[in-house]
Amino acid sequence: MSISLSRRALLAMLGAAALAPAYGQDPYPNKPVTIVVPFAVGGSTDLVARLIGDQLGAALGQPAIVTNRTGGGGVVGWSNVARAQPDGYTLLTTEMSFAIAPGLVSNLPFDAKKDFTHITTAVQVPHVLVVNPKVPAKTVQELIALAKEKPGQLFYGSGGNGTNTHLAAELFKDSAGDLDIVHVPYKGAGAVLADLMGGQVQMLITSLPTALPHIQSGKLRALMIASDKRSPALPDVPSAPEVGLPRMDIKFWIGFAAPAGTPQAAIDKLNQSIIATLRLPASQERLGQMGLETIGNTPAEATQLVDQEMSRWADVVKQRGIKVD
Structure with a gap:
């Protein structure tokens, strides 16, 4: 009798241990997501971030909060996200200036290619x-x-x-x-x-x-x-x-990225959720009124676009001898 009870107790303990990770690790996301805009309120990048952020919360099941971290022509915001925890809870809006900066500024406090994982290109115009x-x-x-x-x-x-x-x-x-x-x-x-x-x-x-x-x-x-x-x-x-x-052929584009090392499952979830948000009739109507074309590409395609833009604008900076103040 005692042996039977001991076996039952052992099985119960093993079962509890096996189930613990499932209950202890909530699926992503389990808290609000912050979207960092490196520019002032009211610009094109800010407007798109807020439009998508308003709807993204419903797709993720958690609030998406837009915050503006301005300064240095975008450097303050970019650096803030480069240093953030790569857990999927801090995102960055990227656009042309992000791709121009590496060819223009020799001492950026981050590596524009290595310190970010691109999620999607949202819109272009x-x-x-x-x-x-x-x-x-x-x-x-x-x-x-x-x-x-x-x-x-x-x-x-x-x-x-x-x-x-x-x-x-x-x-x-x-x-x-x-x-x-x-x-x-x-x-x-x-x-x-x-x-x-x-x-x-x-x-x-x-x-x-x-x-x-x-x-x-x-x-x-x-x-x-x-x-x-x-x-x-x-x-x-x-x-x-x-x-x-x-x-x-110069298109102004706005995309989303996360710190390098963000789990692929979080990147995929964010990609799917942002694309779903872009396809909502209300989003399509508002973006169309702004003259913006929705893209919603894959992380690989977004990365390719940013890499191509970095190379292109670095060439223009070099050829034209452009310097920053």
Whole structure:
């Protein structure tokens, strides 16, 4: 009798031990997820992060909290996530500046290729070349001819040295035959718009959502969609290949990443959940209103895109001799 009881007790103990991990380890996620935006509230990256974050909580079963960690042109936010625990609870919004930085800043406090695992590219949108309506150029070719006729007399604005608006314009100058158009850096692409519409600078290449309202109001003239195809938002504006500048396929993209070493199961769960969020009718409608195209690719595809962008912009920085302040 005592032997039987002992065996039962032993079996019960072994059963409890076997079940303990299942009850002791809650499935991912079991607490809120933080999404770090390295830029200020209200920008394109912040708006997309908040739009997705609002819906992502339902897909994950836990809140997704967006926090802005600004400074250093993105370096503060990027560094914060690079140092975070690789447990799937701290995410980073990535975009063009993240891919530009390694070729531009020699002493980044992290390794942009090794310290992050990419989850997905969420959205993309083309850039657009716009000019002040008083500029006597109705086409890109006329603008190129004008720049050659008046070297050093035309000015383009950018959101600052090393930004996407700066590098895009330098790529345009190079692609069009090393044009002499003078760079005027501002603190943010939004700051350029007032002077562009006022005529202090004549040209800007920026993401489509930034310029679209001013194009539609007639305050700016769009000469080219910097993409391999036309945009439904501006169907009458030619694409880069149509004007003979195929290198000017420049898409502003926003993605999500996590610290390197994050478990693959968490990366896969996040990938599936973000894609599900992107496919919601409400998300599609809002992103469409912003002029954004949804992507939702795999982690491998997102990684390939970032690697290609890093290589591309490093070449532009080197070829054009671009330096940061």
